[in-house]
Every structure is written in C-alpha cells, then in structure tokens.
Amino acid sequence: MPFSDLREYVEKLDKEGELARVRKEVDPKFELGAICKTAHEKGRKALLFEKVRGNEMPVATELLGTFKRIAIALDTDETDLFSEVVERTKVSVEPTVISDGPCKEVIVKGKDVDLNRLPWITWNNTEKAPYLTAGLVIVKDPEYGRNLGVYRMMYAGRNQTFLRLSPGHHGYEYYKNAEFRKEKKLDVAVVIGTDPSIFLASQFVPGIDVDEFTIAGALRRKPVELVRCETVDIEVPATAEIVLEGQVGIPAEIGDEGPYGEFCGYSVGTVVRERLWTIQCVTMRKNPLYHGFYLCKGINEEGVLKSVTASVQIYNELRPGHPAIKRVYCSEAGIGIFHCYIQIDERLKRPGMVNNILAASVGVKGSRVKHVFVFDDDIDITSPEEVEWAIATRVQADKDIFIIPNTFGLRLDPSATSEGVTAKMFVDATKSKDFRSEGLALPPEEIWQQVRKNWDSYFVA
Ligand SMILES: Cc1cc2nc3c(=O)[nH]c(=O)nc-3n(C[C@H](O)[C@H](O)[C@H](O)COP(=O)(O)O)c2cc1C
Ligand SMILES: [Mn+2]
Numbered sequence: 001m002p003f004s005d006l007r008e009y010v011e012k013l014d015k016e017g018e019l020a021r022v023r024k025e026v027d028p029k030f031e032l033g034a035i036c037k038t039a040h041e042k043g044r045k046a047l048l049f050e051k052v053r054g055n056e057m058p059v060a061t062e063l064l065g066t067f068k069r070i071a072i073a074l075d076t077d078e079t080d081l082f083s084e085v086v087e088r089t090k091v092s093v094e095p096t097v098i099s100d101g102p103c104k105e106v107i108v109k110g111k112d113v114d115l116n117r118l119p120w121i122t123w124n125n126t127e128k129a130p131y132l133t134a135g136l137v138i139v140k141d142p143e144y145g146r147n148l149g150v151y152r153m154m155y156a157g158r159n160q161t162f163l164r165l166s167p168g169h170h171g172y173e174y175y176k177n178a179e180f181r182k183e184k185k186l187d188v189a190v191v192i193g194t195d196p197s198i199f200l201a202s203q204f205v206p207g208i209d210v211d212e213f214t215i216a217g218a219l220r221r222k223p224v225e226l227v228r229c230e231t232v233d234i235e236v237p238a239t240a241e242i243v244l245e246g247q248v249g250i251p252a253e254i255g256d257e258g259p260y261g262e263f264c265g266y267s268v269g270t271v272v273r274e275r276l277w278t279i280q281c282v283t284m285r286k287n288p289l290y291h292g293f294y295l296c297k298g299i300n301e302e303g304v305l306k307s308v309t310a311s312v313q314i315y316n317e318l319r320p321g322h323p324a325i326k327r328v329y330c331s332e333a334g335i336g337i338f339h340c341y342i343q344i345d346e347r348l349k350r351p352g353m354v355n356n357i358l359a360a361s362v363g364v365k366g367s368r369v370k371h372v373f374v375f376d377d378d379i380d381i382t383s384p385e386e387v388e389w390a391i392a393t394r395v396q397a398d399k400d401i402f403i404i405p406n407t408f409g410l411r412l413d414p415s416a417t418s419e420g421v422t423a424k425m426f427v428d429a430t431k432s433k434d435f436r437s438e439g440l441a442l443p444p445e446e447i448w449q450q451v452r453k454n455w456d457s458y459f460v461a
Contacts, residue, residue: 002220093217101238124261193241205366306336
C-alpha cells in the first residue's frame with residue numbers, strides 16, 4: 001500500500017530504524033544544516049527535528065537520502081529498486097480530483113499571510129538568506145497541461161519568495177509560454193510535505209506535456225488524490241502538509257538571489273537576478289510537518305534521488321532501440337546526472353554499436369549526462385572499484401574516447417560556462433576485439449568455492 005501522506009512515511013521510517021529524532025532545540029541558521037551534513041558521516045539516517053528555534057513546526061530532512069529509504073517509500077526492496085522503478089514507470093496513472101482534504105484544515109488569506117510562520121533555514125556557509133528547499137512547484141499551461149518540479153525559494157518577506165525557474169526545466173518553459181501568450185501572470189501552487197513518491201516523481205524529466213502526478217501515480221500504483229486550490233486554478237495533493245498559492249508577474253518582479261549551497265557541492269556565482277512570486281493564500285494541516293531538503297558537497301539527497309530517476313529514464317528511453325543495454329547506473333557521487341555507466345550484453349555487441357549508445361545518451365529527455373561510459377556485463381557498474389578497474393584496463397584513450405564540444409549541460413556546473421555550456425566525454429570501456437587476455441586472474445571457481453566454504457577450518461590447529 002502506498003503512503004497516504006508524509007506523516008505515515010515518517011512513522012514507517014521510525015519503525016524501520018531509519019529515523020533519528022533530534023530532540024534538542026536547534027538553530028535554523030547553520031546548525032540544522034550542520035546536523036544534516038554530520039548525519040552523512042554517521043549512518044545517513046533520516047532526521048526529524050522536533051524543536052527548531054523560533055518556530056512551532058517540526059522539520060523532516062534526508063527522507064529519501066538513501067536507496068534503502070527510496071525503496072521503503074515505494075514499498076519494495078533496495079535490491080529490486082532499479083527494475084521495480086523501470087517496470088512501474090512504463091505506465092502512467094492519472095490523478096483524481098476530490099472535493100476536500102486535510103490540507104485545508106487551516107486557511108489563511110490576503111493580509112493574514114505571513115511566511116515567517118514557516119521554519120526558514122539557512123543551510124550552508126555561503127548562504128546570505130534562508131531557503132525553502134523542498135517545495136513542489138505546480139504550474140499549468142493551456143498547451144502543455146500541468147507540471148510538477150522542485151525549484152529553490154529564497155526568503156524575501158511576509159508574502160514573497162524568489163522562485164528559481166531555470167532554463168532547461170519545464171517550470172521555465174511554462175513561464176515563457178505564458179509570457180508569449182501575453183498573460184499578465186503565471187499562477188503557482190507550492191506544496192511542502194507529501195507522500196514521498198510524489199517528490200520522487202518530480203525529479204523525472206518526461207516530455208513537457210506530461211504531468212508528473214501521473215508518474216507519482218505509477219510509482220505508488222494508485223492515483224494521487226488532488227484538491228483544488230482556494231485562489232488559483234491549480235490542484236494539489238489533498239493530504240499535503242502546507243500549500244502556498246500565488247503568482248509570478250509577467251514581467252516578473254526581479255531581485256538579487258543567491259548564493260546557495262547547491263547539489264554540485266558549490267555555490268556557483270555570487271548573486272543572480274531572479275524572479276520573485278507573491279503568495280496570497282496559505283493552506284495547512286493542523287500541526288503541519290515541514291519538509292526540508294539539504295544539499296551539500298559530498299553525496300547528498302538530490303544525487304541519490306537523481307541516481308534513481310536518471311538511471312531509469314536513460315534505460316527506459318534507450319533500451320527499446322538498443323536491446324543490448326542491460327543496466328544503467330548514474331552514480332550518486334557523480335551527482336546523479338553527470339556520470340552515466342551503461343552495461344551491455346557482450347553477446348549482442350556489434351561494431352559501432354557502443355558509440356551509437358554513447359551518443360544517444362545525450363538525446364534522452366532532460367539528459368544532463370557529461371561523462372558516459374559503456375561496460376561489458378562482467379562489470380558490476382554500481383561498484384566504483386569494478387568501474388575504475390575496467391576504465392584502467394580496457395580503455396585506450398586514442399581509440400575509445402570521443403568528445404562533443406559546446407553542448408548544454410548545467411549552469412550549476414562550475415566548470416561549464418555561466419550559461420551551462422559544456423563539453424561531454426564518451427568512453428567505450430568494453431573490451432575491444434584486440435583485447436589480449438587468456439582469462440581473469442582468479443582461482444579455479446570450484447576450488448575457490450570450496451575454500452570459501454571451509455574458510456574457518458584453515459585457521460584452527
Ligand atoms: C532540492 C532541490 C532543489 C532544486 N532546485 C531547483 C531550482 O532552483 N531550479 C530548477 O530549475 N530546478 C531545481 N531542481 C531540479 C528540478 O526540480 C528537477 O530537475 C525537475 O525534474 C524539474 O522538473 P521540470 O523539468 O518539470 O521543471 C531542484 C531539485 C531539488 C531536489
Ligand atoms: Mn516536467
């Protein structure tokens with residue numbers, strides 16, 4: 001059974017020993033972030049901050065920060081996570097609209113809106129203002145439909161935050177389309193705290209006209225139940241903890257945004273001119289649970305999430321045209337989108353095939369791959385040791401590597417241009433036909449198995 005809301009998932013994590021409750025009061029400025037970062041060194045549990053200074057709301061972070069927790073969110077096993085997500089995302093499950101839901105238990109409108117009631121968190125050293133980081137941003141367009149994405153929001157006042165709609169993401173395209181239609185504004189709803197499968201769904205990049213709620217429905221194998229907002233023509237999950245309703249003006253009000261500690265592990269650039277949006281209505285559950293998302297240098301929750309969504313998406317799009325592909329893994333240390341490892345069935349390998357697969361990886365929807373590698377199927381592509389060994393022993397740089405210059409990557413990559421223009425490298429790390437090997441340097445299988453079985457006996461007199 002899927003989780004009906006965030007609370008139910010957090011309870012489940014607690015039961016599974018996956019949650020650490022932070023009982024001591026913490027400072028939302030830097031201390032809370034430092035606890036998230038330290039938790040990465042100490043077992044990577046999900047965190048529930050029970051007392052955040054100056055605020056009533058408890059804060060949950062690191063909720064999908066490991067493959068195990070993503071598996072729990074989807075009610076599956078960690079070992080089956082890839083194949084399960086591949087299977088589930090082959091269908092789409094439309095949401096349903098119902099008349100009421102607990103997200104309307106508290107309704108605050110107009111002058112009474114005060115975003116200072118939210119726990120505003122300053123996560124990392126470079127940040128000059130606090131950020132709302134786990135807001136699911138929902139926008140609509142007459143041509144494209146409905147879109148769900150997560151865009152960072154820097155605090156700006158009682159009823160305003162920044163909204164970073166980055167080029168290349170659909171939120172930006174929806175805004176542009178509204179601008180081209182000469183609209184005066186783009187309505188926006190932001191949801192904080194839902195069933196975690198909805199957050200996971202938001203990180204897939206389907207076509208621009210695909211509603212990510214249909215992916216959430218597929219992931220949770222049950223339609224997401226939505227309710228209409230109070231003041232905008234947008235639907236939100238009925239069991240959401242907090243909903244903000246408002247709009248970005250066209251032209252938008254612009255201000256200085258950043259720096260922010262981003263998922264690439266840096267704060268890129270100093271300050272950028274960014275859009276603001278204005279909130280006219282807040283609806284909430286009673287005693288809402290606030291969801292926070294911590295990004296930092298080192299493996300972080302976004303890298304883990306993107307590792308799942310990007311690997312599945314690349315597999316699902318490439319495999320029908322390239323049946324030799326057995327598995328795709330975008331490593332979480334490679335921030336989940338830059339390093340892509342593709343494993344192929346050696347028996348199906350034909351001359352030229354590997355380079356076709358490598359080149360095709362760039363064309364996957366929303367693909368930001370930067371360094372792509374193809375491996376034979378004797379390599380476990382999820383093992384950094386095996387991956388490095390294959391690159392060390394199977395790659396000849398003059399024959400096996402090609403580069404495409406001047407492609408679009410990610411603005412947050414500090415080695416790319418400020419517009420995100422980057423080179424991409426493609427590596428054939430499979431054995432070439434001239435590969436010289438009589439076999440692997442390992443003991444005979446039968447004897448090795450026997451030694452393993454009798455291991456302890458070798459050490460008793
Ligand atoms: C914590 C977090 C913060 C993010 N911040 C931004 C952001 O500020 N701007 C942006 O365009 N994408 C941001 N993203 C990435 C998008 O949410 C993601 O790429 C999503 O798939 C975009 O969906 P869309 O193409 O439908 O807009 C963030 C993701 C996470 C998990
Ligand atoms: Mn989208």
